[in-house]
Amino acid sequence: MRRSPHVAAVLALALAAGGCDTWYNDVPSADDLMHNVPWFDHMITSRAPHPYSRADIPRGTPPGTVPVTGGEVDWSAEWATGNTATADRQVNPTSGAATARGDTLYQVYCAVCHGPTGRGDGPVGPRVAAPPLLTESARGRSDGYLYSILRYGRGIMGKYGDKIPNAHDRWQVVNYVRSLQAAVPAAAPAGGGN
Secondary structure (H helix, E strand, O other): OOOHHHHHHHHHHHHHHHHHHHHHHHHOOOOHHHHHHHHHHHHHOOOEEEEOOOOOOOOOOOOOOOOOOOOOOHHHHHHHHHHHHHHHOOOOOOOOOOOHHHHHHHHHHHHHHOOOOOOOOOHHHHHHOOOOOOHHHHHHHHHHHHHHHHHHOOOOOOOOOOOOHHHHHHHHHHHHHHHHHHOOOOOOOOOOOO
16 A cells, blocks of 8 residues: 555654654753752852842852952941941042032932932932931931942931942942032031030
């Protein structure tokens, strides 16, 4: 009995299509294979930087290590305990003058809570009890302290170090806050001076 070429072609096509099910259902995916590599599994759960992080996001270094690129020192653990010694020792490497960059970053990230002039009257400020930046307490803080709050957050303020990844830009925001404080005279001390 002789088969026609059409029947042979249909039979070959059916076998090939049946093989697709085997390929898709039985052959492991490359995504599943990476979990079988022990060092890769460890990388996913380690405290080191995530292997797929973007290069422009600042990374905290694991304790006891030194960044190869000479990045910023990480004092977040000390800051989280309320110890401000390292923060207060930070020196503003910029000229201290407010710049357009500092103004822009402040308006984008800070004004929504602290208000355009630092009075704590931004659209969200009253709802989250954002403190004004013009108080004697805020004026009395070191530049490093303000920088640390911006970088790591504190209390109701979230951290913005990942949103403003460039250290120079964070210092520009500090400079801009200082310019807002300078534009408003300091309140007279209570008690009348007698």
